[in-house]
Amino acid sequence: MSGAASPLWSTDTIAAISTPYGTGGLGIIRISGAEAFRIAGQIFTGRKAFNDMETHTVVHGKIVDPATGLMIDDVLIIKMNSPHTYTTEDVVEISCHGGIIVLKNVLSLVIRQGARTAEPGEFTKRAFLNGRLDLVQAEAVIDLINSRTSEGSRAAAAQLEGRLSESIRNARRKLIELIAHIEAVVDYPEHDIEELTGGKIYEGVKAVKAELQRIAEGFNRGRLIREGITAAIIGKPNAGKSSLLNMLAGSDKAIVTEIPGTTRDIIEEYINVGGMPVRFLDTAGIRDTSDPVESIGVARAQKAAMEAELVIAVFDAVTGILAEDVAILGSIQDKKKIIILNKADITEEAKLEKMKDLLQTEVGTPVLIASMMDGTGIAELLKEIEELFLKGTIGVNSELLVTSVRHRQLLDNAIESLKTAEAAHVSGLPLDFVTIDIKEGAEYLGQITGESVSEDVVKEIFSRFCIGK
Ligand SMILES: Nc1nc2c(ncn2[C@@H]2O[C@H](COP(=O)(O)OP(=O)(O)OP(=O)(O)O)[C@@H](O)[C@H]2O)c(=O)[nH]1
Numbered sequence: 001m002s003g004a005a006s007p008l009w010s011t012d013t014i015a016a017i018s019t020p021y022g023t024g025g026l027g028i029i030r031i032s033g034a035e036a037f038r039i040a041g042q043i044f045t046g047r048k049a050f051n052d053m054e055t056h057t058v059v060h061g062k063i064v065d066p067a068t069g070l071m072i073d074d075v076l077i078i079k080m081n082s083p084h085t086y087t088t089e090d091v092v093e094i095s096c097h098g099g100i101i102v103l104k105n106v107l108s109l110v111i112r113q114g115a116r117t118a119e120p121g122e123f124t125k126r127a128f129l130n131g132r133l134d135l136v137q138a139e140a141v142i143d144l145i146n147s148r149t150s151e152g153s154r155a156a157a158a159q160l161e162g163r164l165s166e167s168i169r170n171a172r173r174k175l176i177e178l179i180a181h182i183e184a185v186v187d188y189p190e191h192d193i194e195e196l197t198g199g200k201i202y203e204g205v206k207a208v209k210a211e212l213q214r215i216a217e218g219f220n221r222g223r224l225i226r227e228g229i230t231a232a233i234i235g236k237p238n239a240g241k242s243s244l245l246n247m248l249a250g251s252d253k254a255i256v257t258e259i260p261g262t263t264r265d266i267i268e269e270y271i272n273v274g275g276m277p278v279r280f281l282d283t284a285g286i287r288d289t290s291d292p293v294e295s296i297g298v299a300r301a302q303k304a305a306m307e308a309e310l311v312i313a314v315f316d317a318v319t320g321i322l323a324e325d326v327a328i329l330g331s332i333q334d335k336k337k338i339i340i341l342n343k344a345d346i347t348e349e350a351k352l353e354k355m356k357d358l359l360q361t362e363v364g365t366p367v368l369i370a371s372m373m374d375g376t377g378i379a380e381l382l383k384e385i386e387e388l389f390l391k392g393t394i395g396v397n398s399e400l401l402v403t404s405v406r407h408r409q410l411l412d413n414a415i416e417s418l419k420t421a422e423a424a425h426v427s428g429l430p431l432d433f434v435t436i437d438i439k440e441g442a443e444y445l446g447q448i449t450g451e452s453v454s455e456d457v458v459k460e461i462f463s464r465f466c467i468g469k
């Protein structure tokens with residue numbers, strides 16, 4: 001990266017409310033930059049003057065507007081000297097009472113003393129630009145904040161610790177070493193640096209490629225753990241879809257009645273399935289109807305089914321399979337699906353088994369016998385979802401999970417470049433040709449960690465942050 005004049009590299013003093021917008025016990029204002037200590041000194045009066053505070057200590061006192069002499073809040077203030085801070089700049093954190101008005105008043109006082117409101121992610125961007133975090137780690141900060149399951153947050157935390165970065169940097173270093181070897185051979189042929197040529201370099205490229213492929217394999221699991229899937233529950237009216245959602249949620253989230261056509265709008269509930277956040281959607285029962293409200297609900301149900309990664313089709317075992325059910329099955333032919341044969345508690349066993357066999361042979365997807373009265377089939381349903389999506393990804397080292405599409409694309413590009421390098425060697429092209437591809441591979445890896453990355457990419461990444469981070 002280059003250009004000290006670029007706006008990417010602003011060094012003025014920034015401030016923001018770093019806790020969620022709303023009322024809470026405490027709220028934190030963070031200030032970072034060369035002016036942070038001067039500003040704090042002007043607005044803080046405590047048991048100890050701010051300027052006399054040691055670094056990384058806390059003092060109790062008041063925030064007072066110097067223009068009016070009025071106290072704004074009773075606070076704890078933390079002073080942190082550069083460079084051992086989040087941004088590596090001088091940082092002050094003011095722990096205020098967590099009311100929106102109080103926090104806004106303190107922030108605007110800080111701004112009036114010469115700070116600027118931070119952009120979303122600007123604190124973390126400074127940590128990256130000042131070399132305290134690499135790009136993978138900075139992106140992990142967003143993931144950690146946004147993660148919805150504890151496995152997702154573990155993967156993000158491991159990335160923040162730098163394990164993924166470390167393995168990618170290692171691979172890049174190996175490629176750069178190979179390039180240096182090749183250049184030595186090409187530049188000093190008279191030295192006959194024989195053991196570094198041809199086969200050896202080929203072996204080296206192959207080893208790095210294999211390592212990158214292993215890392216890339218962690219992407220599917222990483223993406224599922226980070227983003228999860230949507231599962232639409234569909235079926236004819238009264239089949240028990242809302243009862244299923246309530247069973248999954250463990251509460252009466254959706255209205256259940258014996259009247260067909262009860263659910264109109266989509267109701268959603270997030271559940272952790274094997275570490276993957278699954279968004280279950282309860283939908284309106286699908287049937288032909290002249291009721292205008294219900295028909296909007298039916299259209300929404302059909303759209304939800306089309307957009308979902310998984311469809312859970314609920315059948316009523318008491319009514320048996322009707323024309324409506326057949327139509328629904330036809331509409332989800334190409335979807336990943338699980339069939340629930342519901343109301344087992346009031347259906348004869350023989351009838352259940354016959355329907356199950358029929359559905360299984362007709363549709364070829366898992367059919368589970370269930371009852372929403374006693375919870376039969378729920379555990380099997382969750383196991384089946386895990387099987388369908390996470391199978392084969394369990395063994396992946398969760399410390400090296402690739403969760404970002406950006407990382408995955410760059411990894412794929414690097415692997416492609418190395419394949420081309422291999423092919424160039426196999427077809428007997430001179431070493432210079434191989435170098436071009438290896439260099440390209442190293443360049444892609446550098447873009448993952450931010451060692452070689454464009455400013456546009458950096459700006460795009462940090463714009464996804466929330467303010468105050
Ligand atoms: N005996 C028995 N009754 C069930 C079961 N599941 C649901 N029901 C009953 O069936 C009726 C309809 O259940 P809902 O969950 O509202 O059905 P739905 O598919 O959401 O219906 P719509 O919203 O109208 O499409 C209610 O009276 C439920 O109590 C079950 O497994 N066994």
Ligand SMILES: [Mg+2]
Nearest residue numbers: 241242262263
């Ligand atoms: Mg319903």
